[in-house]
Amino acid sequence: MKAFDLKIFFLVLVVTGLSACGSNPTRVTEVKDGQVTPDQLYIVDCLLPPQIRQLGQNYTYASPRQPIKLPARECALRGGEYVAYDEANFASVAKVWQTQAQAGDAQAQTYMGELFEKGINGTPDYASAARWYQKAADQGHSVALLNLGNLYEKGLGVQQDSVKAIELYRKASGITDGNLELVTEEQMRKRRDQEYERIRLQQEVGRLKNQLTDVNKNYQSSLDYMNQANLEIKRLQGQLKVNQDDPTVKRRIAELQNQVKDLENKNLKSKELANALMNQISDSSEGSLALNTDELxxxxxxxxxxxxxxxxxxxxxxxxxxxxxxxxxxxxxxxxxxxxxxxxxxxxxxxxxxxxxxxxxxxxxxxxxxxxxxxxxxxxxxxxxxxxRQPLPEIKPRYLSDLFTNRFRDDLGDFHALVIGNNQYSDFENLSTAVNDAEEIARVFRERYGYKTQLLTNASQMEILQAFAEYQKTMGKLDNLIVYYAGHGLLDGGKRGYWIPVDADETDTSTWISNEDITQFMSAMQAKHVMVMADSCYSGTMSGSTIRPLPEDAAENDILFTSRVKARTVLTSGGLQPVLDSGGQGHSVFASALLDVLNENDGVMEGYRLFEAIQQQVKLRSRLAGLQQVPEYSAIKHAGHEGSEYYFLPVKT
CATH class of the missing domain: 2.60.40.10 (Immunoglobulins)
Incomplete structure (x- = not known):
């Protein structure tokens, strides 16, 4: 099957569902003349024909052939030659880029490194990959710096060196040492006042609750004593039927009746006090406790x-x-x-x-x-x-100055979202929440975040590939794209991950869409940032190097600087395990957590913070549902990640 290297920017994808994995043979199908096939939409390594150039009036010459990544159809229209990357033609693909790489082109050197890291016949050559990455890194190529950092972090082809890896990551992203946040005295005073008021209310509610606990204990103890006293009175009254003149029994009955009456009066006051305390608690809790309502x-x-x-x-x-x-x-x-x-x-x-x-x-x-x-x-x-047993830390967005936030929003450019949800399959078990997930997430991105959204429900292979191809063709360098995919995910015998369109044939992997091909589309796009959210089985096969969180005290200018380079990140609902298709009140566990975080965000939230907040929810909710599911966040392998983040900023209301 064809595979290709493409660069996509700002892309978010989500896949949902429990499904089986298997290895199946591919099957050749007939194609009508003039029909556009999925193969023509995939990205390929294309070697363009030489350009004829003229020097003076009498001399012409042919320029060297240039390698480029293009959709197969466009490569053919431009007269180019291409080969599909797979285990059988590694040498052919490498030959496309080798001449330019040896001439010192950093981008070609990075592609060579990626080819060796992917491997010949499925066997990676990490040492050769590191050598090519180093050549490009020496020229300051950010993708090569990050790829090389990943090898040092994991000790692949080089000696493991976490310090070296961090240095390469930092150099690629351009992050300086963290600085304190700059705020005005008025802002600091407001923050201090708000924190003081929060602590005061918290202490007041705690005091009132302690009072209410004591009142309730006394009330309950009085009730228990009155119940026992009434039983004793009944017993003593039974004795009087036998001996009506027993003064001791009469005296004891009178004592108990007086005690019950006193306790009834005391409990009446306790009841009034309890109601008053509950009103105060409700008022001090700012509406979080509805203790006095007509609704059950x-x-x-x-x-x-x-x-x-x-x-x-x-x-x-x-x-x-x-x-x-x-x-x-x-x-x-x-x-x-x-x-x-x-x-x-x-x-x-x-x-x-x-x-x-x-x-x-x-x-x-x-x-x-x-x-x-x-x-x-x-x-x-x-x-x-x-x-x-372990308290859940509160994960908040960044609250930056209004002036910077406005500038930051303008600097990031336009935002787009491709949202895909597949429930109804022709050859696979149907899913229950994928379409609902997609529709609600599309609405949130459109209404709360101001995205231009395209929603595909129960989409075929051709519809998905055509959407990718259109974004690859139309996205500009300042555009941001989110793609959410909800549907089945599978592994083949070679442990390669796939998304499953609704018209996919269970026995024909050529009707599936591989994670490698999705990565190639993202690599080829001209958008600035790409984030993939994959809520599917085995979505972890897209993961690459670890994402390092921005420092808590990162300066605003550092955030702005790093946002101007490319981002290729992936947030997956799990690693290489099945994931839950339900459990989130009409949504998958992952989609429900994503919606909660997106709806609550009222500041600037980068991808890593989004991941931390979602991971917190998914781990707990999936554990209670009986299937441990742990989201992952990383750079997308071989997609051109340069060290930036994906940023979520709600539109102004």
């Missing part, structure tokens, strides 16, 4: 439920803890016939104010919690969260 709801009052990037969780500070105490409220409490904590009935732990408390047994790992309240008419509500 469950609110966990203690411990605090933290919402981090869409994940409702309770961190456990004591790692050896075997259980924790829960306190909450069912509102309104009338007509509640059942209250369950992880399928265990705790209705006896709820009082007439709706307050309840219970002990939760913890598992050695994270503990999912489900609290369900059911009314007499069958109406029910459920509150879910996870008790986590």
């Amino acid at each position: 709801a469950i609110n966990v009052i203690s411990p605090d439920v933290v919402v981090t990037r869409g994940i409702r969780s309770v961190p456990v500070l004591d790692q050896s803890a075997e259980r924790i105490s829960l306190m909450g409220r069912v509102n309104p409490p009338a007509e509640i016939k059942a209250l369950q904590l992880n399928n265990q009935n705790i209705i006896d732990r709820m009082n007439d104010t709706g307050l309840f408390s219970a002990e939760l047994q913890l598992s050695p790992d994270d503990t999912p919690v489900s609290i369900e309240a059911i009314k007499s008419d069958g109406t029910k509500t459920i509150e879910r969260f996870v008790v986590v």
